[in-house]
Amino acid sequence: MSRPVPNPGILDIAPYTPGKSPKAEPGRKVFKLSANETPFGPSPKAIEAYRNAAAHLEDYPEGTSHILREAIGRAFGLDPDRIICGAGSDEVLNLLAHTYLGQGDEAISTTHSFLVYPIATKANGAINVIAPEAEFTADVDAILKLVTPKTKLVWLANPNNPTGTYLPFDEVKRLRAGLPDNVLLVVDAAYADYVSRNDYEMGIELVATTENTVMTHTFSKIHGLAALRVGWMFGPAHIIDACNRIRGPFNVSTPAMLAAIAALEDTAHQQMSKTHTEKWRNWLTDEINKLGLKVTPSVANFVLIHFPLDKGKTAEDADAFLTKRGLVLRALKNYKLPHALRLTIGTEEANRLVVDGLRDFMTSNSLGSK
Numbered sequence: 251m252s253r254p255v256p257n258p259g260i261l262d263i264a265p266y267t268p269g270k271s272p273k274a275e276p277g278r279k280v281f282k283l284s285a286n287e288t289p290f291g292p293s294p295k296a297i298e299a300y301r302n303a304a305a306h307l308e309d310y311p312e313g314t315s316h317i318l319r320e321a322i323g324r325a326f327g328l329d330p331d332r333i334i335c336g337a338g339s340d341e342v343l344n345l346l347a348h349t350y351l352g353q354g355d356e357a358i359s360t361t362h363s364f365l366v367y368p369i370a371t372k373a374n375g376a377i378n379v380i381a382p383e384a385e386f387t388a389d390v391d392a393i394l395k396l397v398t399p400k401t402k403l404v405w406l407a408n409p410n411n412p413t414g415t416y417l418p419f420d421e422v423k424r425l426r427a428g429l430p431d432n433v434l435l436v437v438d439a440a441y442a443d444y445v446s447r448n449d450y451e452m453g454i455e456l457v458a459t460t461e462n463t464v465m466t467h468t469f470s471k472i473h474g475l476a477a478l479r480v481g482w483m484f485g486p487a488h489i490i491d492a493c494n495r496i497r498g499p500f501n502v503s504t505p506a507m508l509a510a511i512a513a514l515e516d517t518a519h520q521q522m523s524k525t526h527t528e529k530w531r532n533w534l535t536d537e538i539n540k541l542g543l544k545v546t547p548s549v550a551n552f553v554l555i556h557f558p559l560d561k562g563k564t565a566e567d568a569d570a571f572l573t574k575r576g577l578v579l580r581a582l583k584n585y586k587l588p589h590a591l592r593l594t595i596g597t598e599e600a601n602r603l604v605v606d607g608l609r610d611f612m613t614s615n616s617l618g619s620k
């Protein structure tokens with residue numbers, strides 16, 4: 251009997267596994283620190299805008315996300331005509347892959363990069379080429395070495411998830427300069443709002459001055475609107491035009507748009523979140539280091555913690571130990587980091603509980619925790 255067969259590449263995709271949803275021992279409060287969500291939620295103004303939108307749910311959204319593109323344009327100093335919005339940046343990343351990748355093409359990403367990239371690549375029949383990293387950081391020379399006549403796209407999360415590392419802007423420029431002109435460079439700046447380094451830039455200058463670079467961004471992280479699914483891209487006019495041709499006609503909902511605009515305008519809420527994140531990122535890095543665990547220096551709202559291989563002290567053991575206390579971190583086996591856990595920076599209470607938990611875990615002499 252014959253039956254429908256998926257396109258080539260589809261069944262090679264390992265389904266995306268999101269951060270665990272928490273379950274703790276009875277009576278314990280649960281902290282979900284596994285999906286890089288903000289502990290503060292969105293701006294109260296965004297919640298209010300969302301509620302107000304409930305009065306008009308019978309109307310289709312305005313299809314080009316005009317008012318949201320204008321608001322993004324104002325906030326970042328960009329031409330709204332060179333912005334496209336999507337249902338999360340996931341949708342935008344998939345639009346790019348669908349527009350520029352086909353059977354047998356190659357797209358390059360790095361060893362521990364965001365899992366959406368290989369999925370979007372393979373969904374379009376293209377080959378996912380993996381460039382090695384140096385110190386858990388994208389390595390421009392390693393990427394350039396893998397370029398072939400079949401290369402059509404390079405995915406670069408800057409800062410990267412799940413490692414928390416970043417490339418200085420000079421390095422991103424060197425990558426662009428070393429790539430052939432027909433290769434699209436996608437700079438995913440989902441965590442840009444958390445970075446405070448003089449040598450970092452989210453990619454706007456490069457996009458504005460080249461015909462082959464785009465930058466994507468999201469409302470899911472510092473704006474706390476992950477549930478609403480809003481992301482966007484800034485790109486050259488010809489790329490925006492091509493992606494708009496295959497975009498769903500009403501891909502961003504009205505409540506999502508209105509909440510996103512209100513979130514963008516509440517710069518005090520963003521600043522509060524950034525300041526908190528920076529303070530606790532430093533504190534967590536220091537405290538966890540003191541316990542004898544290595545932490546990869548991060549510029550984002552999470553840290554990557556490396557565990558020993560000794561029985562009873564592995565990342566898997568730590569994950570089980572902390573989960574029992576209601577502290578849910580992200581295991582990273584499918585990111586090829588089986589010996590590490592990713593911790594999203596939480597409230598002061600959550601951060602202190604994690605360090606206490608890790609201290610107890612490291613000093614307990616029981617073998618295993620199951």
Ligand SMILES: *Cc1c(COP(=O)(O)O)cnc(C)c1O
Pocket residue numbers: 286337338339340341364407410411438440467468469470471476479480481
């Ligand atoms: C969280 C994240 C995003 C955001 O995805 P949305 O679909 O906008 O929620 C994009 N890129 C990376 C690397 C991320 O970690």
